[in-house]
Amino acid sequence: MKIYVGSLNPSKLTAVTDVFENDTVVEMDVDSKVSSQPFSDEETLEGAIHRARECAMTAKADLGIGLEGGVMEIGDDLYLCNWGALVDQQENIYTAAGARIPLPDEIHEQMSKGLELGEVMEKYAQKSDVRKKEGAVGIFTNGQMNRDKMFRHIVTLLKGQWEYDNL
Ligand SMILES: O=P(O)(O)OP(=O)(O)OP(=O)(O)OC[C@H]1O[C@@H](n2cnc3c(O)ncnc32)[C@H](O)[C@@H]1O
Numbered sequence: 001m002k003i004y005v006g007s008l009n010p011s012k013l014t015a016v017t018d019v020f021e022n023d024t025v026v027e028m029d030v031d032s033k034v035s036s037q038p039f040s041d042e043e044t045l046e047g048a049i050h051r052a053r054e055c056a057m058t059a060k061a062d063l064g065i066g067l068e069g070g071v072m073e074i075g076d077d078l079y080l081c082n083w084g085a086l087v088d089q090q091e092n093i094y095t096a097a098g099a100r101i102p103l104p105d106e107i108h109e110q111m112s113k114g115l116e117l118g119e120v121m122e123k124y125a126q127k128s129d130v131r132k133k134e135g136a137v138g139i140f141t142n143g144q145m146n147r148d149k150m151f152r153h154i155v156t157l158l159k160g161q162w163e164y165d166n167l
């Protein structure tokens with residue numbers, strides 16, 4: 001199969017390539033049509049679906065996959081959240097979410113001012129390109145988890161649901 005992924009972020013591409021190891025995975029720069037920093041589960045999921053839909057519309061695609069990172073508030077706490085969507089040629093939409101961990105208050109404050117998590121994390125961790133590498137999830141789990149492993153989990157959930165219906 002030919003699978004289009006709606007992102008140029010290497011951590012997302014690695015995740016899809018690992019899960020669909022016998023397929024051809026193609027990256028594609030698409031618009032999530034939500035804010036660059038989604039601030040709720042709903043908005044993050046919506047971004048993932050938009051990306052997947054646009055990929056699936058490409059004539060050559062068998063499946064389109066969208067992965068979106070965001071944050072969401074529960075009470076006074078801000079949590080990292082991640083969503084994925086898979087759209088097939090029949091326009092069926094499969095969705096799945098990834099792990100959630102709370103972010104430090106300091107990060108919450110910065111983000112409430114309108115900053116994106118990617119830039120906040122670079123300053124916080126004194127590292128460049130955190131979003132393309134271990135991610136916030138990697139920093140705050142002492143490297144036990146990382147962004148591509150987390151997306152791999154989501155992509156596995158998407159692939160499995162699609163297989164259940166189609167194989
Ligand atoms: O190129 P795209 O695919 O858009 O990849 P991205 O890194 O911008 O990722 P998202 O759009 O999915 O995430 C929305 C924002 O949240 C940031 N973000 C999400 N999860 C993150 C993480 O684990 N570590 C650092 N930044 C993260 C990201 O950098 C964006 O500013």
Ligand SMILES: [Mg+2]
Nearest residue numbers: 032036037069
């Ligand atoms: Mg982005």
